Amino acid sequence: MNSSDDKKQNLELLEKTAGMTANQRLVVMLYALHPTDRSGAVLETAANLAELVGMAAPVFSRTRKQVIEAGWLEETGRIGHIRYYRLDPKRLGEHVVIPLRRAT
Helix, strand or coil: CCHHHHHHHHHHHHHHCCCCCHHHHHHHHHHHHCCCCCCCCECCCHHHHHHHHCCCHHHHHHHHHHHHHCCCEEEEEEECCEEEEEECHHHHCCCCCCCCCCCC
């Protein structure tokens, strides 16, 4: 994807989040723009993400919880007490295909 496509996708994401609070939109955009692993998960602690955007850690955690409840983020895993999240691919317009399982 080239730079122009990235900008267009980011602007579309801002449009989709128009009804959210500024902090909620900031969290969504942070997860959209932050480097991810192959699954799309942001492998960074909430404290580090909060510091990156200049938000108090408790405010970031509370806001992220609201974004999760709104269906924008999904948990991808956890290591100990640290949970990792990614943007829900459906919110980004991606079609997620779940492989069929054999009936037992």
